[in-house]
Amino acid sequence: MHDMNTLRGVDLNLLVVLDALLAERHVSRTASRLNMSQPAVSHALGRLRHLFDDPLLIRRDGQLVASARAIEIIPALTEALRQVRAVLGPEGFDPAKERRTFRLAMSDYGSAVILPDLMRMLRDVAPGIDLVMTQSSREAMLRQVLDGDCDLALGVFPVLPEGVETAQLFTESFACLVDRGSLGGRDRLDMDSYLARPHVLVAMKDEPSAEIDAALHAIGRARRLAVILPHWGNAPRLIHGTDLVLTVARKALALYEHDPALAVFEPPFAIPSFPFVQGWHERRRADSAHLWLRNAIARVSMSV
Incomplete structure (x- = not known):
C-alpha cells in the first residue's frame, strides 16, 4: 500500500518510463520502445531516482539490474498502470505505423x-x-x-x-531422414536396421538430444552417433549418398518430404511429442x- 501511495504522486509519463526501463534494463531500448530520445529517457531516470531516493537500476557486469527498491515497486507499478489502462481503455496500437x-x-x-x-x-x-x-x-x-x-x-x-510466461504455439513430433537409395526398395527402417546405422545428432554443446536417447534408453537400446552438429541447417545435406540417419523434429523436414532422393518416415520406436512455445x-x-x-x-x- 505504501508503494501504491508513492506511485500516485508520480507523473504518469514517468511511471510509463519506469515500467519500460524495468522491463528493458537498457536506456536505448527503452527509448526505442517509447519513441523517445535517449537523453529524454536518461533525464526521466534521473527524476525517478530523485523521487524514489534510490538508483532503481544499477550497472553490474556491464548490464543494468534492478535495485532491491525497484523490485519492491514492481507489483504496485504493474497494478497502478493496469488501473490507468482500465480507465483509459487499451493503448492505441497501429501495426502499420509502429517503428x-x-x-x-x-x-x-x-x-x-x-x-x-x-x-x-x-x-x-x-x-x-x-x-x-x-x-x-x-x-x-x-x-x-x-x-x-x-x-x-x-x-x-x-x-x-x-x-517467464509462455504460450504454446504447436505440438511437435519426431521423424527420420535417410537416403532413399540406401533402403533397398523399402520405405522405412525397422528397429534393428535403425540402430545398425550411424546417426547424425543436432544439439547445442550443453544440450544433448535428450528426448531421442532417453526414449531409446527406456527400452534398453542405444545408437551410435557418427557426427554431432550445433545447427540443424546442414544436417539434411549429410544424408545424401550415405547410410546416415537423421532423427529430428518433423516440421524441420517439410522441405524434404517430396525429395525423390530422400525418405522421411516415423521412428521405429515411440518418442514423446513435445510443445513448442514462445x-x-x-x-x-x-x-x-x-x-x-x-x-x-x-x-x-x-x-x-
Missing part, C-alpha cells in the same frame, strides 16, 4: 519453421517492425528473457524460471506492441 525492433531468441529450427511466414506477415501489415535473431542454449535464451536482452524466446523449455518476461505482458507480435507469431504458427 520498433524486437529481439527474438530461437534455434535455426525455429527460424526455419516460423520466420518465413512471420516475415511475410510483418512486411505486409507492419513494415516498420524489425527483428534481430539470436541463438543459444535453452537455458541461455531464458536468461536473456529475464535479463531483458531479448523480447521473446521460442523453443522447447521443459523447466521455466520464475518470471516465452517472455512477465513485465512485458501489457506492452501492446509486444502483445501484438506474440499474437502474430501465434497466428503464423497455426499454419506451419
